[in-house]
Structure formats: C-alpha cells, structure tokens
Amino acid sequence: MRCPYCGSPVHADAAECLACRLSYPRTGALLGAVPRLAPLVADTTRTLRVTEHARLKRRITAIRRRFPQLALQVAMHRFPVEHPFSMHVFWLFNAADFAGNIHRGKDNHALLLAIDPDRGEAAIMPGYGLEGFLTEEALGHLLELAGPAWQTGRWADGVLRVLDGLELLLETFAIEEEAAGHAVKDEY
Numbered sequence: 523m524r525c526p527y528c529g530s531p532v533h534a535d536a537a538e539c540l541a542c543r544l545s546y547p548r549t550g551a552l553l554g555a556v557p558r559l560a561p562l563v564a565d566t567t568r569t570l571r572v573t574e575h576a577r578l579k580r581r582i583t584a585i586r587r588r589f590p591q592l593a594l595q596v597a598m599h600r601f602p603v604e605h606p607f608s609m610h611v612f613w614l615f616n617a618a619d620f621a622g623n624i625h626r627g628k629d630n631h632a633l634l635l636a637i638d639p640d641r642g643e644a645a646i647m648p649g650y651g652l653e654g655f656l657t658e659e660a661l662g663h664l665l666e667l668a669g670p671a672w673q674t675g676r677w678a679d680g681v682l683r684v685l686d687g688l689e690l691l692l693e694t695f696a697i698e699e700e701a702a703g704h705a706v707k708d709e710y
Contacts, residue, residue, distance in 0.1 A: 523653065524658075525542060525544055526544070526549075526608040526609040526612035527539065527544040527605075527606055527608070527609050528541050528544070529608075534650055544609070546616050549613040549617075552605065552613075553602075553605070553609075553613050556614065556617045556618050557614075559595070559599075561595070562579050562582045562594070562596065563575055563578045563579050563582065563595075564595070564596065565598040566597075566599045566600070567598045567600055570598065570678055571678075575678075577682070578678055578681055578682065581685050582594050582596070585685060585688070585689050585692075588689070588692075588693075591631045592631050592692070593620045593631060593632040593633070594632075594633050594635075594688075595618070595620045595632070595633070595634050595635070596635045596637070597614065597635070597636050597637070598636075598637045598638075598639065599614075599636065599638060600638055600640050601641065603641065607636075607638060607641060607643040607645060608645060610636070610638075611645040611647050612647065615632070615634045615647040618634075620649075631651045631652055632648070632649040632652075633646065633648050633649065633656075633688070634646065635681065635684055637681070639675075639677060644665055644668065644672070645665070646661045646664060648661070655691070655695045656691065663687070664688055664691070665684065667686075667687045668680030668681065671683060
C-alpha cells in the first residue's frame with residue numbers, strides 16, 4: 523500500500539504514514555463528512571443519465587452474483603482540488619465502509635471505483651482482502667481500458683469497460699485459486 527498523500531510505502535497495519543504522518547483520522551478532519559452515496563452506483567455529479575445508471579447497476583449486480591463476497595461501489599463525485607485525488611479516494615473508501623463493519627482487514631473485499639469528471643481523475647481502491655490479487659499494475663490497466671471513453675465524456679461506457687476487465691481478472695484469480703486448491707489436495 524502507498525500513502526494516498528505522499529506516495530510513500532505504508533504497511534497495512536501502520537497507524538500513519540511515516541513520511542508525512544497522514545492517517546485516516548487526519549483525512550476525516552481535513553475532508554469532513556462523507557457525501558450521501560447511493561448503493562452500487564452513486565453519481566452526485568448528476569453526469570449519468572437514468573438509463574446509464576440502471577445499466578451500471580445491472581452490470582454490478584451480475585458481477586456480485588458471480589462473486590458474492592465482493593462489495594463493489596462506483597462513485598462519481600466532485601472532490602475539492604485542495605488535496606490530492608488519491609487522498610479523497612482513501613478517505614471515501616474508509617469513511618463510507620462499503621464492506622461493512624464486520625469485514626475488516628483480510629476480510630475486506632470492497633472495491634471502490636471513484637471518478638471525478640471535473641478533475642478528469644479516477645482511481646480504484648481495493649480492500650485489504652483484494653490487494654494481493656489486484657496489484658497497482660492491474661488497477662492501472664483497468665483504468666486505461668476506460669480512458670478512451672472517458673476522454674470523450676462517455677462516463678458509463680468507461681465504467682463498463684472497467685467492470686468488464688475487473689470481472690475477467692476476478693475470474694482468472696478464482697480459476698487460479700481453484701487450481702492451486704486442487705494441486706494441494708492432490709499432494710495428499
């Protein structure tokens with residue numbers, strides 16, 4: 523994990539970044555109250571049309587049917603420019619508690635796709651339970667899939683590209699885990 527403010531490496535159990543001293547409580551003090559977000563797809567910017575909103579919800583629901591442990595949230599929101607986008611995403615992910623109170627640490631399988639159309643920035647933040655599977659490189663690739671659509675203002679199309687890529691990644695990891703499980707069983 524990297525510090526959402528300065529980018530320094532931070533251990534998952536660390537209370538704060540050793541380089542800049544950022545902590546989750548400090549982000550809350552800086553950024554204030556959590557915006558009110560609709561489940562699955564929240565668009566406080568009112569950028570998405572009703573039909574696009576519905577299409578994204580259907581796609582997320584289909585992914586969650588295949589991977590029921592996944593708590594997937596898309597949030598389109600205008601974040602103040604005074605702070606780095608990555609800090610806003612870190613704060614929102616933790617403050618909104620998408621995985622729920624009982625799913626902490628390695629049991630946190632939440633995934634937030636945050637988009638700020640005004641800033642032209644997007645980020646994907648996985649819970650600790652997904653970090654081993656979803657590397658920074660993989661997350662960057664997912665965002666790259668959406669780039670062409672987002673550059674032309676087709677926000678829903680870009681989100682769908684990310685979701686399609688995410689589903690393929692999750693499927694690949696599930697197959698690999700299943701194969702590894704069978705290999706271990708075969709050894710005994």
